[in-house]
Amino acid sequence: MSSYAQPHSRVSVLSTSSQSSVEHLSPAASSTRFSLPSIPTTPQPKPAGVRPNIYDRNLNKTRITEVSAAAFTFLFSETVQYTQKRVSGINDLERRLNTLGYRIGTRVLELMVWRAEGQSKAPKREIRLLPALMSIHTQVWRAVFGKPADAIEKSVDNADEYMIVDNDPLIERYISVPRDMSQLSCSSFTAGIVEAVLDGLGFPARVTAHSTPKAQYPSCTTILIKLEKSVLEREEVLK
């Protein structure tokens, strides 16, 4: 009995597997697999109030795409804690936060260029330093933090240094840096974003963050931009 049943079952296994492989190769099957228009024809009932998937949203509509500030601060807090466990000192921590911000900044610049293309009739790329800094101060800040920064300053002593001042940076609103790490500024993350945007626009610079508390703004932060020499030389030529 068993010697009879074994070959029979084997044959049946072979036959089903060969059948399925034929199905995979048949053009009819592959067309149903890859045809995109067939997907929307099966509408799925969506519960009311559910927003579309983030990949399906329009990149140019900014009003409805705000995220929760509380969720962001928790995420950023975890980011700082995670990073802090893996570094050897404050400089290292700031450098890593800067790198994380840099990765965001490249995307921010790309997104802003895309939005400018879609919205304005004459989209342009900033090629002069001061308009570029102004657009970082206003547009980048508004896109990332929802409000423009508070000031742009030019260093009196060094011609290659510019500063962007934020009186109440969103990412530091709930952060109290302990005294033994007093020179740490978590806005290095923001500095990374600025550095990436400047790099992307063709103004290579070294950007750092420094907390400069004032009486009425205890968490006031200065983003210091130290431009590369080539940028200043080009500005001279363009004058």
Added chain:
Amino acid sequence: MAIYGLWVINKAGGLVYQRNFADGLAQLTSNEYLVLAGTLHGIHAITSRLSPMGSSSGAQVIEGESFKMTILLTASGTKFVVLTSLAEASPDALLQKVYEIYSDAVMKNPFHTPEMPIRSEGFDTRITALIGSG
């Protein structure tokens, strides 16, 4: 009408924050505060089991002759305790505000270790703005 002091007790019964705002109660050493907080933690655990109607939030107000103690137990097990005069109108609303400040200035601060004493400058300044320096 006076707010004497504020305690924050972690879920294990340890005192993680203690601050006095007004004179009127006996001054204690920090060790005595730790013992009192641990005792309150135990009493609170007992009171939460005394209810004949199933689960209970435990003691909410403990009144003495010269002061009362209002306790807020949060979902995470952290307790906020405020010591006030008997006439203090709404210690519950005050505790809710303290809870809000705690969630903002302590839990969102990457340099705070959960269940450890609160050494967050932002928490101190916000509590001062809410209650006064004392």
